Amino acid sequence: MSFRFPSLSTKVLFGVLATICATQAAMADGDRRMVPLLPQYKQECAACHLAYPPGMLPAASWKRVMAGLPKHYGTDASLDPATVKELSTWLGANAGTYKRVSEEPPQDRITTSSWFERKHREVAPDTWKRAAIGSRANCAACHTRADKGDFDEDNVRIPK
Structure with a gap:
C-alpha cells in the first residue's frame, strides 16, 4: 500500500473550499450575533x-x-x-x-418588516389582542428570552 500526496491543484481546491465555507459561516452569523446592549x-x-x-x-x-x-x-x-x-x-x-x-420597513417598525411578518404568519390576529400580549411590539410576552436577545422558536410560549 502506498500513500500518495494530493496534487497541488487538489490542495488549492480544498483551500479555496475551506475559505469559502468559513466566509459563508462568518457572514451567516456576522449580523445575527448577540451584541451586548x-x-x-x-x-x-x-x-x-x-x-x-x-x-x-x-x-x-x-x-x-x-x-x-x-x-x-x-x-x-x-x-x-x-x-x-x-x-x-x-x-x-x-x-x-x-x-x-x-x-x-414601513414607518421603521420592526413589526411591519417582511421578515417579522414571515416569522409570525402562523399567529392569528386575535392572539395579538390578548391582554397578556397587547401588541405585536411586545416580544417578551411570547419570547421568554427576548430580554437577552434570544428569539429562538424553542423559547416561545404564547400566553392564553
Missing part, C-alpha cells in the same frame, strides 16, 4: 419597551427612529443631544445588514 440604550429604551436588538433594523431606520424621538410612535421620548448621539452611533454600528433586515 449598551447600558445607556438599555436604561433609556427598556424603560418603556423591550430594548430591541439593533440588528432588527437597518441603520437608515435607526437613524430616523432616533431623529424622531420627540414623536416616537405617539410618545415623547426625547433625550439630551449627547445621549442621542451616543445611542445613534451605537445603533448605526450594530444595525442589521444581512439580507432579511436590509429592507427599511
Whole structure:
C-alpha cells in the first residue's frame, strides 16, 4: 500500500473550499450575533419597551427612529443631544445588514418588516389582542428570552 500526496491543484481546491465555507459561516452569523446592549440604550429604551436588538433594523431606520424621538410612535421620548448621539452611533454600528433586515420597513417598525411578518404568519390576529400580549411590539410576552436577545422558536410560549 502506498500513500500518495494530493496534487497541488487538489490542495488549492480544498483551500479555496475551506475559505469559502468559513466566509459563508462568518457572514451567516456576522449580523445575527448577540451584541451586548449598551447600558445607556438599555436604561433609556427598556424603560418603556423591550430594548430591541439593533440588528432588527437597518441603520437608515435607526437613524430616523432616533431623529424622531420627540414623536416616537405617539410618545415623547426625547433625550439630551449627547445621549442621542451616543445611542445613534451605537445603533448605526450594530444595525442589521444581512439580507432579511436590509429592507427599511414601513414607518421603521420592526413589526411591519417582511421578515417579522414571515416569522409570525402562523399567529392569528386575535392572539395579538390578548391582554397578556397587547401588541405585536411586545416580544417578551411570547419570547421568554427576548430580554437577552434570544428569539429562538424553542423559547416561545404564547400566553392564553
